[in-house]
Amino acid sequence: MTSSSQHALPEQTLPHWRRAVLKVGSNLLAADGGGLTPRYAEALAGFIAASHAAGRQVVLVSSGAVAAGRALLRERKPAGDALVARQALAALGQAPMIALWQSLSARPVAQVLLTHDDLRNRRRYLNARATLRELLALDVLPVVNENDTVAVDELKLGDNDNLAAIVAALVDADLLLIASDVDALYSADPRRDPDAVPVAHVAALTPQILTMAGGSGSTAGTGGMRTKLEAAVKASAAGIPSALFSGRDEATVQALQHGRLRGTLIAAAGSRMQARKYWLRHAPAAPGCIRIDAGAAQALAGGRVSLLPGGVLGADGEFHRGDLVEIVDAAGKAIARGLSQYGAAEVRRLAGRHSREIGAVLGYSYGAEVVHRDDLITMNHPVAPDQEISA
Numbered sequence: 001m002t003s004s005s006q007h008a009l010p011e012q013t014l015p016h017w018r019r020a021v022l023k024v025g026s027n028l029l030a031a032d033g034g035g036l037t038p039r040y041a042e043a044l045a046g047f048i049a050a051s052h053a054a055g056r057q058v059v060l061v062s063s064g065a066v067a068a069g070r071a072l073l074r075e076r077k078p079a080g081d082a083l084v085a086r087q088a089l090a091a092l093g094q095a096p097m098i099a100l101w102q103s104l105s106a107r108p109v110a111q112v113l114l115t116h117d118d119l120r121n122r123r124r125y126l127n128a129r130a131t132l133r134e135l136l137a138l139d140v141l142p143v144v145n146e147n148d149t150v151a152v153d154e155l156k157l158g159d160n161d162n163l164a165a166i167v168a169a170l171v172d173a174d175l176l177l178i179a180s181d182v183d184a185l186y187s188a189d190p191r192r193d194p195d196a197v198p199v200a201h202v203a204a205l206t207p208q209i210l211t212m213a214g215g216s217g218s219t220a221g222t223g224g225m226r227t228k229l230e231a232a233v234k235a236s237a238a239g240i241p242s243a244l245f246s247g248r249d250e251a252t253v254q255a256l257q258h259g260r261l262r263g264t265l266i267a268a269a270g271s272r273m274q275a276r277k278y279w280l281r282h283a284p285a286a287p288g289c290i291r292i293d294a295g296a297a298q299a300l301a302g303g304r305v306s307l308l309p310g311g312v313l314g315a316d317g318e319f320h321r322g323d324l325v326e327i328v329d330a331a332g333k334a335i336a337r338g339l340s341q342y343g344a345a346e347v348r349r350l351a352g353r354h355s356r357e358i359g360a361v362l363g364y365s366y367g368a369e370v371v372h373r374d375d376l377i378t379m380n381h382p383v384a385p386d387q388e389i390s391a
């Protein structure tokens with residue numbers, strides 16, 4: 001975007017955040033039709049490093065594999081139809097894309113390839129979430145991209161914007177940052193409409209706002225503003241605000257470190273806890289339940305604790321790892337609901353055991369908790385606001 005359009009944008013305060021997902025589009029990583037360049041990535045990597053130094057966590061969702069692959073092949077065109085060709089280009093370009101971020105980061109960089117399908121499947125969703133949490137705990141920088149080799153539909157959509165929103169909900173982020181080559185959402189596609197004006201703040205994603213967005217104006221980018229707004233809709237529903245800004249403008253990127261945004265801020269529809277609480281309270285539970293003893297029931301009623309196997313008496317019915325289950329006391333009274341880290345048969349085997357015995361009992365472990373406190377809601381207990389922050 002031109003600098004004149006940037007001047008029309010007021011600087012505003014970013015909502016306070018502790019964990020953010022930063023999405024970086026192809027247009028920022030690939031120079032006009034060419035290969036990857038650190039030109040804009042450098043300032044973004046600087047922002048990630050400064051955030052880390054300030055005790056904040058960033059998960060990066062980076063595009064650029066297709067563009068990198070295309071540059072590696074130079075004038076040789078891949079055979080096959082357009083989709084297979086793009087998949088081959090992505091496979092070629094994933095490593096250089098990761099190498100670019102590694103070259104700009106003092107911390108180790110971890111590659112995470114996901115498909116939308118992985119995130120629709122409960123078991124894989126939990127596994128992806130556990131891995132990302134572990135990577136953050138290990139202080140490494142996770143770099144997420146679509147697993148384009150297998151993600152046929154996803155590649156057709158070119159959908160890293162939506163992936164970033166799903167990852168934001170997955171890792172319990174409190175902010176979604178979308179860096180692009182455009183400095184804001186405009187009233188119309190600014191490449192086509194010279195009268196388009198930037199929108200600094202979106203309080204609600206109304207149908208009128210959604211119609212402002214057009215597709216990508218370039219060959220490197222795929223989704224355009226449309227997928228960015230789709231991502232914002234998803235994030236907003238999960239209680240996460242989104243910020244759109246130009247990753248080409250160094251001053252804009254640097255200002256983010258100081259909690260200032262020159263771009264578009266899209267408000268969340270309610271808090272993260274409200275969104276999560278609502279879902280946990282109202283989503284249909286699996287046909288089964290976990291029975292717990294009086295000590296565990298009392299601990300859960302106090303709030304902000306996980307359910308450990310030691311307090312479990314048993315499991316009734318059938319459910320799988322990742323299912324939403326009722327948690328009942330010895331008399332069968334429902335006292336909580338949550339996502340079980342273990343299937344019913346596993347819970348039965350773990351009942352009454354210490355968390356440290358899980359590996360020995362099952363031969364593997366998905367973690368110390370049967371139900372993690374972030375995934376648990378007690379039926380008659382108001383949730384403390386600090387329950388919003390995950391461990």
Ligand SMILES: Nc1ncnc2c1ncn2[C@@H]1O[C@H](COP(=O)(O)OP(=O)(O)O)[C@@H](O)[C@H]1O
Nearest residue numbers: 025026027180186189214216217221223224225
């Ligand atoms: N209403 C709009 N406001 C801003 N940009 C828009 C709008 N409609 C379409 N666009 C286009 O979206 C592009 C950014 O998306 P895209 O090309 O997919 O980039 P990225 O690679 O960063 O995801 C902009 O360059 C712009 O041409």
Ligand SMILES: N[C@@H](CCC(=O)OP(=O)(O)O)C(=O)O
Nearest residue numbers: 026063064065066158160222
């Ligand atoms: N997974 C693809 C990116 C697809 C995509 O969403 O691109 P973009 O619109 O530039 O964020 C790649 O790495 O090239």
